[in-house]
Amino acid sequence: MLKPLAIITTIAMSASPILASAASADTQTEAKAQGGEAPANARDPHAYSDGYTLEKGPYALAGPRQLKLADEHKFWAIQGDRIEYNDESESGVFDLLGWYGTTYDRLTIKLEGDIANGRLEESQTDILWSHAYNAYFDTQLGIRLDQYDEGIDRQWLAVGLQGLAPYWFELDMTAYLGESGRTALSLEAEYELLLSQQWILQPRAEMSFYGQDDIENGLGSGLTDTALGLRLRYEITRQFAPYIGVEWTSKFGETADIARAADNSVRDARYVVGVKFWF
Numbered sequence: 001m002l003k004p005l006a007i008i009t010t011i012a013m014s015a016s017p018i019l020a021s022a023a024s025a026d027t028q029t030e031a032k033a034q035g036g037e038a039p040a041n042a043r044d045p046h047a048y049s050d051g052y053t054l055e056k057g058p059y060a061l062a063g064p065r066q067l068k069l070a071d072e073h074k075f076w077a078i079q080g081d082r083i084e085y086n087d088e089s090e091s092g093v094f095d096l097l098g099w100y101g102t103t104y105d106r107l108t109i110k111l112e113g114d115i116a117n118g119r120l121e122e123s124q125t126d127i128l129w130s131h132a133y134n135a136y137f138d139t140q141l142g143i144r145l146d147q148y149d150e151g152i153d154r155q156w157l158a159v160g161l162q163g164l165a166p167y168w169f170e171l172d173m174t175a176y177l178g179e180s181g182r183t184a185l186s187l188e189a190e191y192e193l194l195l196s197q198q199w200i201l202q203p204r205a206e207m208s209f210y211g212q213d214d215i216e217n218g219l220g221s222g223l224t225d226t227a228l229g230l231r232l233r234y235e236i237t238r239q240f241a242p243y244i245g246v247e248w249t250s251k252f253g254e255t256a257d258i259a260r261a262a263d264n265s266v267r268d269a270r271y272v273v274g275v276k277f278w279f
Helices: 002-031 253-261
Strands: 075-086 091-101 105-116 119-132 137-148 155-166 170-180 181-191 200-208 222-234 240-251 267-278
Touching: 091 267, 105 137, 119 155, 137 170, 200 240, 222 253, 222 267, 240 253
Parallel strands: none
Antiparallel strands: 075 091, 075 267, 091 105, 105 119, 119 137, 137 155, 155 170, 170 181, 181 200, 200 222, 222 240, 240 267
């Protein structure tokens, strides 16, 4: 009668040739899979790229192919976030962004303003140097130039933070320091709710604070104004999307008192049509 240890040894010795043969077959299969030509019925790797490849097309990089993610190259872009018109008041708003540089460092210019009765009422231009703080936020340093049709132009030093917060909120926060110790703070937040692949609903909020009164430009200290908007756009392409929307604006504190004294409205609701684009 065989002992248990002898039985186990006999089974292991019998199985060894079989296991060795299976391992050899797997090795040969792997070796064959790593080389050779694709079968005749294999899927075309460029079937869904409209003929664009890494070597040709508008997005191909010149020179030899390098696995550096193009971080060493300079690019540029122009984006129109809000180009809109209100028929009732015959007024318009523009909000443009342009940049040039690399992934980590770039020159950024923000330009926004209000147009009424065919003339520019006021505008704000931020000229900033942006540096990538992490994968989601850029730090920004530069200057801001304010121009008024009726008022006194102002110049500021600017430092800010712009990027994508958790839960996909787009934030833009900038603090300003002006002449005679003037200070200001601007906060903006946006969110995009995808109703479909082309219909997008975008809530937007904006708040402004000033540290001193600026009577010449109709501004008081503290919270001066807020804007809450809701815009529905249709993306004909990712780069061009008309939209309709509504925006509620309010003035607060001394800024509201200055507006009442000038017989201007403190709260307003505007229905707008516009277009959003980038290239």
